[in-house]
Amino acid sequence: MDVKFESWKEIIKDENIVFKKTKVLTDNVLSYCPGCGHGVAHRLIAETIEEMGIQDQTIGIAPVGCSVLAYEFFDIDMQQAAHGRATALATAIKRLYPNKFVFTYQGDGDLAAIGGNETLHACNRGENIVIIFINNGIYGMTGGQMAPTTLEGMVTSTSPYGRDPQMMGHPLRITELVAMLPGTYYVTRQAVHKPANVRKTKKAIRKAFENQQQNKGLSFIEIVSNCNSGWKMTPVEANKWMEENMFKVFPLGDIKVDGELVKEL
Amino acid sequence: MGEIRLMMGNEAIAEAAVRAGCDGYFGYPITPQSEVLEYLMAENPYERTGMVVLQAESEVASINMLYGGGAAGKRVMTTSSSPGISLMMEGISYMAGAEIPCLIANVVRGGPGLGTIQPSQSDYFQATKGGGHGDYYLFVLAPSSVQEMSDFVKLGFEIAFKYRNPVMILSDGVIGQVMEKVELFDPIPRRTEEEIIKECPWATTGKTPDRERNIITSLDLDPIRQEKHVMHLKEKYDKMKEDVMWENIKTDDAEYLIVAYGSSARISQKTIDLARAEGIKVGLFRPITLYPFPDKELERLSKQVKGILSVEMSLGQLVEDVRLAVHDRVPVEHYGRVGGSIHTPFQVLNALKEKIVNKY
Numbered sequence: 001m002d003v004k005f006e007s008w009k010e011i012i013k014d015e016n017i018v019f020k021k022t023k024v025l026t027d028n029v030l031s032y033c034p035g036c037g038h039g040v041a042h043r044l045i046a047e048t049i050e051e052m053g054i055q056d057q058t059i060g061i062a063p064v065g066c067s068v069l070a071y072e073f074f075d076i077d078m079q080q081a082a083h084g085r086a087t088a089l090a091t092a093i094k095r096l097y098p099n100k101f102v103f104t105y106q107g108d109g110d111l112a113a114i115g116g117n118e119t120l121h122a123c124n125r126g127e128n129i130v131i132i133f134i135n136n137g138i139y140g141m142t143g144g145q146m147a148p149t150t151l152e153g154m155v156t157s158t159s160p161y162g163r164d165p166q167m168m169g170h171p172l173r174i175t176e177l178v179a180m181l182p183g184t185y186y187v188t189r190q191a192v193h194k195p196a197n198v199r200k201t202k203k204a205i206r207k208a209f210e211n212q213q214q215n216k217g218l219s220f221i222e223i224v225s226n227c228n229s230g231w232k233m234t235p236v237e238a239n240k241w242m243e244e245n246m247f248k249v250f251p252l253g254d255i256k257v258d259g260e261l262v263k264e265l
Numbered sequence: 266m267g268e269i270r271l272m273m274g275n276e277a278i279a280e281a282a283v284r285a286g287c288d289g290y291f292g293y294p295i296t297p298q299s300e301v302l303e304y305l306m307a308e309n310p311y312e313r314t315g316m317v318v319l320q321a322e323s324e325v326a327s328i329n330m331l332y333g334g335g336a337a338g339k340r341v342m343t344t345s346s347s348p349g350i351s352l353m354m355e356g357i358s359y360m361a362g363a364e365i366p367c368l369i370a371n372v373v374r375g376g377p378g379l380g381t382i383q384p385s386q387s388d389y390f391q392a393t394k395g396g397g398h399g400d401y402y403l404f405v406l407a408p409s410s411v412q413e414m415s416d417f418v419k420l421g422f423e424i425a426f427k428y429r430n431p432v433m434i435l436s437d438g439v440i441g442q443v444m445e446k447v448e449l450f451d452p453i454p455r456r457t458e459e460e461i462i463k464e465c466p467w468a469t470t471g472k473t474p475d476r477e478r479n480i481i482t483s484l485d486l487d488p489i490r491q492e493k494h495v496m497h498l499k500e501k502y503d504k505m506k507e508d509v510m511w512e513n514i515k516t517d518d519a520e521y522l523i524v525a526y527g528s529s530a531r532i533s534q535k536t537i538d539l540a541r542a543e544g545i546k547v548g549l550f551r552p553i554t555l556y557p558f559p560d561k562e563l564e565r566l567s568k569q570v571k572g573i574l575s576v577e578m579s580l581g582q583l584v585e586d587v588r589l590a591v592h593d594r595v596p597v598e599h600y601g602r603v604g605g606s607i608h609t610p611f612q613v614l615n616a617l618k619e620k621i622v623n624k625y
């Protein structure tokens with residue numbers, strides 16, 4: 001035992017460290033299901049805040065959804081909002097504290113259904129904030145009901161025979177919608193299921209916070225993510241299903257950069 | 266003496282907001298209170314004090330803007346009228362739960378539903394008994410003059426921050442629209458960020474290395490901790506009784522009593538003069554805070570009178586609190602026009618005679 005312990009001590013030395021959890025994440029155990037994208041998305045935001053040195057100036061807002069407890073995980077000042085209302089809170093905070101960094105972290109039910117109006121108008125006013133939008137095509141927290149982003153034919157607990165667009169509407173591509181508003185400055189769709197995607201998403205988050213720093217206006221980052229629990233799949237199956245099905249309706253890549261559309265909608 | 270002006274109640278609220286060091290006003294147009302937002306937009310207080318004014322996309326958005334700003338320690342307010350206030354109930358409940366100070370003025374119109382744009386007092390239950398979901402109360406101030414519309418903005422902010430609780434000014438279309446002389450209080454400067462950090466150590470102003478992170482939430486999934494939190498709120502509501510306010514008018518020798526707040530109190534003031542000219546000794550008890558309700562003082566007065574008429578423009582909401590306060594010791598009757606109609610002093614006098622004086 002002692003020998004093992006000593007060898008551990010020899011390896012874990014400052015000069016050998018290649019990765020360390022950012023101090024902007026707390027040590028609380030994440031409440032997310034193993035394999036869920038929420039955890040990675042949290043880490044990327046927290047790392048960006050640390051790297052930019054803005055921990056003491058950042059106010060985060062998490063409304064209702066699986067990420068309702070996000071304030072347990074970010075070591076920054078945070079507000080928990082009513083379901084769908086995060087961008088209204090963010091609007092006021094940013095206008096009252098123009099020098100602080102304000103971001104919202106919202107699920108698809110939250111941002112695109114119950115909070116659709118707040119989302120649209122915050123984007124249309126071009127509030128100088130960052131919106132992180134986790135699209136997993138389902139209501140994770142309440143146990144896998146249909147979301148506005150649920151794919152055609154997709155089975156959920158409230159579309160048990162598959163989503164029928166005639167009866168239940170079409171998957172809502174709210175990211176394309178807000179990209180068309182003059183108020184948005186940067187709109188992109190990313191994913192966090194593979195290292196290459198994680199790196200791209202991190203870059204996008206950094207760009208979004210820098211836009212805010214430079215008073216450029218609203219940055220909107222959709223992260224297409226899995227909900228393996230809600231989809232009733234293993235994490236590996238869920239990521240595969242996401243690539244094969246979600247990315248067809250929600251293709252990855254920048255939609256609007258520096259206030260200009262870079263993709264035909 | 267402060268500056269004297271002739272103003273509408275709605276304008277007085279708006280001007281008082283700027284003078285009270287309000288940091289942000291967020292609102293959505295609705296009759297009969299749109300003049301508040303109009304006045305502020307025309308006045309451009311950003312130039313005067315740095316106060317932010319924003320027309321929100323809905324009352325749902327305005328109240329949640331108050332949530333964001335209030336949770337960051339800023340003095341924030343909104344105004345609306347009945348249908349808009351109904352939309353705010355979710356946000357108000359969240360703010361009560363998360364202990365966020367803010368000021369909300371309801372310039373009440375007749376309802377239910379879209380109802381009418383004429384004055385009413387039918388939102389008393391909603392304002393004083395919670396209104397949204399869950400166990401909570403607002404501190405409720407009932408102005409009965411344009412002067413009080415102005416004064417209660419300043420007082421409202423003080424109380425909101427004293428208790429970390431939303432405060433509601435419950436007025437109505439009469440007080441909002443009427444023009445009267447008002448003496449404006451001298452402007453108070455907006456608080457600096459340093460002052461906010463000192464006065465509101467709980468606020469989300471950015472986690473500096475010298476403190477733990479501040480979290481504003483109404484959520485606690487642990488029922489034992491949530492119970493503790495609700496009991497803490499109860500202690501606060503009990504403590505609010507320290508700030509209970511009322512006005513007694515000609516009650517010293519009164520044999521009968523009218524209880525009325527807001528515009529009904531103004532109307533009833535005329536009634537007691539008419540009654541006294543006929544030899545009926547009646548006084549007026551005007552609750553100024555509707556929550557906490559001045560029940561102790563009303564109980565005291567009830568011991569000297571033969572009957573009480575509760576007057577309000579509703580089917581009878583205030584009257585329930587009046588009855589609770591007097592413990593059936595004396596007869597209590599209700600009188601009031603509804604649906605946007607306003608009772609005259611003579612109608613109140615007739616009701617007083619018919620329901621009280623001729624019977625008891």
Ligand SMILES: Cc1ncc(C[n+]2csc(CCOP(=O)(O)OP(=O)(O)O)c2C)c(N)n1
Nearest residue numbers: 064065066083107108109110138139140141
């Ligand atoms: C007003 C209101 N209606 C409904 C709910 C119940 N509810 C909680 S989370 C949620 C959906 C969350 O889904 P989403 O935003 O997609 O986030 P996810 O859980 O998938 O991360 C719902 C309907 C609520 N909390 N408040």
Ligand code: SF4
Nearest residue numbers: 033036066140227228
């Ligand atoms: S329910 Fe879905 S979204 Fe929620 S934590 Fe689990 S996998 Fe993630």
